[in-house]
Amino acid sequence: MSKARLPPRWFIRAAWKVHRGLYNTSGKGLSLPRDKKYGLLRLTVIGRRTGEPRSVILGYFEDGPNLVTLAMNGWGAPEPAWWLNLLAHPDADAVLKDGQLKVRGRAAEGEERQRLWARWQQIDKNLDAYADRRPRTTAVVVLEPR
Template identity: 55%
Template sequence: MAWAVHRGILRVSGGRLGLRRPRGGKWGALRLTTVGRRSGQPRQVILAYFEDGADLVLMSMNGWHEGHPAWWLNLRDAPEATVELGRERRAVRARVAEGEERARLWERWRTFDKDLDAYAALRSTEAVVVVLEARS
């Protein structure tokens, strides 16, 4: 429901409202445009993220339901995408954080959500920590 409100605000404001950079110990909201793995058409979704240096970090949590969200399945098959961060657009390439990097980024997510581990335990599918790196 909250993401539907975000989409509505973004649409009504012509993109001026609804997206925000992380600040004050809170995650940000970006719009990700992927290529649909079946349709080949652009697909957009608004997601929570935080910054890790120049990289943007997402979590493929699917509302903590089973399975992976469509946006992650699209990125897995075609990792090049575009993000909107307010008025800034950025071409990115997605990759999976693994090992020590995943553990470090998971800990950062826990600063935004103290119940992260409990929510993750509700799923048999491990949430993927996704890193979006800038591409030329």
Template identity: 60%
Template sequence: MSARSGRPWVPPRWFKRAAWRAHRWLYRVSGGRRGLRSPSGRTSGLLRLRVVGRKSGVERAVILAYFEDGERLVTLAMNGWDDPPPQWWLNLRAHPDAVVDTVDGSVHVRGRAASGEERRRLWAAFDAYDGWGAGIDRFAALRSRETPVVVLERRDG
């Protein structure tokens, strides 16, 4: 964080993209045995979200941090804190039915954005994970738009 601006440090875009590619590669070459984890204590989990491309109709996959809210899985559509919305979020909005891969297996879900009091509650809960320590708002301020809180609700396949 810069002492003058109070803005949190975020790695450059090229670094984030390389890390995301490496993470997907690790998942793929390990046959799904590496790269995912369940939430534990106050550490978020990692899931693989499979969505249908809104233009291509082709399945796309991304690995995301998440926590559990009862039976629901909750993540943020933040694109590494960069300003444009992540493509997976645009795809999920167009085709809300998706599949989530976790360490416990695959689950069919329907995605949506939380709003109102639900969003405020889930945002605060996400802030408590991974030692954000009320710092998530500083990262969110890097974006010109509100960061969607995405709720993935289980559905029958």
């Protein structure tokens, strides 16, 4: 499979900072998922080393009452810090465009993972090519209301 084209890593990281800054200064930048488009949420987790709150903006879609995202770190090799923090402290807070939700995070496995991955493939036609850039399997993260 050919590799899908991505912007340089420095550009991806800069875009994250700009998006986070936009949200922090204006409260704008979140969106609801639509048919073939993911939404954007703000997830706050507890740092595994510091015990301090850490926030990140993530793409997601809804699966019944659950929110589903990918632990993909801009398709770079390392696991995203928010995912490592969520593994250590599964309880988190999600801010959506239409409200807040207390959630508990976990990795989807087996048939559930396959089903949710297939849903992401409908949203992003380059998903498999992007995932092939990573040296490990990309976790499909389920955020369940608590």
